[in-house]
Amino acid sequence: MxxxxxxxxxxxxxxxxxxxxxxxxxxxxxxxxxxxxxxxxxxxxxxxxxxxxxxxxxxxxxxxxxxxxxxxxxxxxxxxxxxxxxxxxxxxxxxxxxxxxxxxxxxxxxxxxxxxxxxxxxxxxxxxxxxxxxxxxxxxxxxxxxxxxxxxxxxxxxxxxxxxxxxxxxxxxxxxxxxxxxxxxxxxxxxxxxxxxxxxxxxxxxxxxxxxxxxxxxxxxxxxxxxxxxxxxxxxxxxxxxLLSHRATAVRIQCDDPRRLGQALLGVAPVTLLRVEGQELSVQAENLAVLQRSLAQAVLSSGVRVQSVRTAGDDLVGLFQALSQEVR
Amino acid sequence: MADAAWHFTHAPEPRRLDALSAVLVHFSLQIRRLLRFRVLGVWLFVSAAVVLGGFGLTRLSLSDPGVMVKWFGQFVLRAEGLTALGLATAAIRVDADAGVLGLFLLRPRAPTALPLGRWLAATVLTGALGLLLWLGTVLAVQGTVLLMPSAQLARMAWTTMLAAPAYCAIFLAFSCWFRNAAAVSLGWFTLADLLSPMGSDWLARFSPAHHLNLLVLGAYPSASGLSKMVKDLAQMPQNTVADPLTPWILPIESGWLLALTAVALVLAVVRLRREVPAGTN
Missing domain, CATH: 3.40.50.300 (P-loop containing nucleotide triphosphate hydrolases)
Structure with a gap:
């Protein structure tokens, strides 16, 4: 534990x-x-x-x-x-x-x-x-x-x-x-x-x-x-x-071209997992703060239009799930 | 909808309660709660049934004055014990089972004042019913050959008054320590009542029933036990039954009952000071 x-x-x-x-x-x-x-x-x-x-x-x-x-x-x-x-x-x-x-x-x-x-x-x-x-x-x-x-x-x-x-x-x-x-x-x-x-x-x-x-x-x-x-x-x-930002975390991005954004992100961030589902790109990284900074860079360089960005743990539900997993 | 004039801080300042006033507050609150027909009705019914039974007994063709002494010990004191069981158990369990006993225990001096105040309320009502039962007994034997000497009747009254605090304290302590206090109390009540007849005199000392019976009889059992003494009583000339008071029986047995009361109350207070008893719900 x-x-x-x-x-x-x-x-x-x-x-x-x-x-x-x-x-x-x-x-x-x-x-x-x-x-x-x-x-x-x-x-x-x-x-x-x-x-x-x-x-x-x-x-x-x-x-x-x-x-x-x-x-x-x-x-x-x-x-x-x-x-x-x-x-x-x-x-x-x-x-x-x-x-x-x-x-x-x-x-x-x-x-x-x-x-x-x-x-x-x-x-x-x-x-x-x-x-x-x-x-x-x-x-x-x-x-x-x-x-x-x-x-x-x-x-x-x-x-x-x-x-x-x-x-x-x-x-x-x-x-x-x-x-x-x-x-x-x-x-x-x-x-x-x-x-x-x-x-x-x-x-x-x-x-x-x-x-x-x-x-x-x-x-x-x-x-x-x-x-x-x-x-x-x-x-x-x-x-x-x-406290959680230094833990493994995931971000979900709704955009017009998730594949292009994913490729751009791979070049600038220490990403551990990338997944494309329809118009959504899921990204997992070791450090949320680094990922968020890199994401801005990748969006600018790729020129994709982003509709929404959601961070797992951004609300209390996510936060609590993450904390619970830590103790388990 | 909401009362607009109300404000969180616009409340009257509570007065500081000393130990005695805190006990009296809990006593008066509990008395008010118990003085409801739905609560007291069942015990009034039990008392009435016992008194009627007493009247019935005196109308039978009996010439043994010891019968009424026996009847008093077996029915009146048991009815009083059952009343104490109902009232004292409810004094704690009603709130504990509803999960709100803690709210009362948060109040000033409550961990000590609440059990004492509620015990006092249960005792007063149980004692009052006990005295009614005694009065019924006295009325029942009036004008019959079963009439007992006044000293015997006085000792019976004293016994009913001592039974109430002792039983109430013990049942209140049970209800502080056990979730299923009513069942535990009933089990103990039955067992404790049987200890003396079964010959477990040492264990029986911890049962009010043992001391109450001795007080009613007025004498320690002889070697051949209680039955012999009742027989001795019966052999005495009618209407001139000598009061068989053994010296010191009154203070010794009363002392035992008061000691049992005190120990039970201390156990109740210790429990409530340590933790709120859990509810069954």
Whole structure:
């Protein structure tokens, strides 16, 4: 197995999200095991205010990461600290961490308002304050007609919004969202995205876990990629792509004469594979940056008309596939 | 659509909860949850059935006052134990199985206050039902030859009040440690109940049933066991049954029950401080 691609050298230094402000969460060489199964291995990440995308396929360790980040489970080894290096359950952390768990179950007999108000009361609000704030937050999420309905009668999307309401009802510094956009229709996805941005503007660090890469790509300032329990990359999308640019990569070019362009490219670039399919030329090279420079040269010298150039790994899907292959 | 006036930061500032207020908050929230007919109804039904059974028993042509003591131990305390099983197990599993227990545990002091508050709520309701059962028993024996001495009745009331915290704590601890807590609790409840009759006195010390039975009987079994003592009780003159209280049985057995309660609560808190129990769903 090759070394994982990371924005940090071999997990010795935590990858730090770029925004200003004090660190909200710091994981140092954190490992979490469940019996013989390793759910998270040697993860070092430092998060500051901003919107962080936590990406990975099913079973990558996202939920374990979020549970550790919420302080709901203890690491088997390593160290976690919150809000400027405070340990778990420090009084200053009271109500500063919010969490939306995965899954669509909720206590069936509670009403939407009861459920949110209960959590707010246990945070320290009076019953009246909890009911008022719970109701207004549920209304913000479009559930004004469902306040007094038992949760078992709500649709999956509505239950998901109830879970989001309890997380956003009180200002927090660290908001951990496990697959928060699941079961939401496009309108509510946009609303929830707006809510996340509002929280970030207020200085919060919102960690959004998802396996829907496009959504995270559109929302997150910073990405943490998990695969088989390892943090395989962390950084901005651009930083991660730069890491990949030194890896074998492929470019697909739509043009009017792919054969001529291929011949021109052979003369100027260290190409490892060329393939022509209809009007498309696929090129594989050892180094993406060199290939891109050579491609411009070849287009000019050959005089072909180029319609489009697509780089594998240019979007998060490609990026993730490449990273996954690295770890395999 | 969305409430335009709402803002993420425009929320009331939560007051700082000290340990006692945190426990009381979790207690009041859980009491509100449990005081629903759908939750409590089944246990009210069980209690009513047991009381009716008691009334039926007193209307039979029985002259043995020991019968009611036996009946109390075998039906009333078991009904109370089952109520504790239902309420204390639900106190943790409803949220754990829905995957939201972690949300409550994130709240200030929750890993300690939540189990204590919820245990207290389950205990109060179980104890209240236990006292109702005791009251039913007292009413049932009034005016019959089965009437017991007041000291015996007082000890029975004390037993129902001690049964609630002990059973609730043990079942709550089970529900923190085991996914299928209801099945585990029911298995343990049955097994623990059988330990003493099977002669496993040492193991039976870890079962509330053993201590509760001793408290109700008021005396340690003689060499020939519990049956002999019940027979002794039966041989006493009608309506003047002497209270067979062995010295120190009350503090020793009560102490055992309180110790079992404390150990179970510590185990529950330890578990919740370490990790959120997984759900079955």
């Amino acid at each position: 090759s070394q994982p691609i990371t924005a940090l050298p071999a997990n010795t230094q935590p990858a730090t999200s770029p925004n200003g402000g004090m660190p909200v969460l710091r994981l140092q060489r954190v490992t979490r095991r469940y019996g013989a199964r390793v759910a998270l291995l040697d993860a070092s990440v430092e998060l500051r205010p901003g919107l962080v995308g936590l990406l990975g396929p099913n079973g990558a360790g996202k939920t374990t990461f979020l549970h550790l980040a919420a302080g709901l489970t203890e690491p088997s080894s390593g160290h976690i600290s919150w809000l400027d290096d405070r340990p778990r359950r420090h009084a200053k952390l009271d109500n500063r961490i919010a969490f939306v768990p995965d899954g669509d179950d909720l206590p069936r007999r509670d009403t939407a308002l009861d459920f949110v108000a209960m959590l707010l009361q246990s945070a320290g609000l009076s019953r009246a304050q909890a009911l008022a704030r719970g109701a207004s937050t549920l209304e913000r999420l479009g559930l004004q007609a469902k306040l007094h309905e038992p949760l078992q009668g709500l649709s999956r999307g509505q239950r998901q919004r109830v879970k989001l309401a309890q997380a956003f009802a009180l200002p927090a510094d660290l908001i951990l969202l496990d697959e928060p956009l699941n079961a939401l229709d496009p309108i509510w996805r946009l609303e929830v995205a707006a809510l996340m941005r509002e929280a970030v503007q207020s200085g919060a660090c919102v960690v959004l876990s998802s396996h829907i890469l496009e959504e995270v790509e559109a929302l997150a300032d910073w990405l943490v990629l998990l695969f088989r329990g390892r943090v395989v990359a962390a950084g901005t999308r651009k930083q991660i792509q730069e």
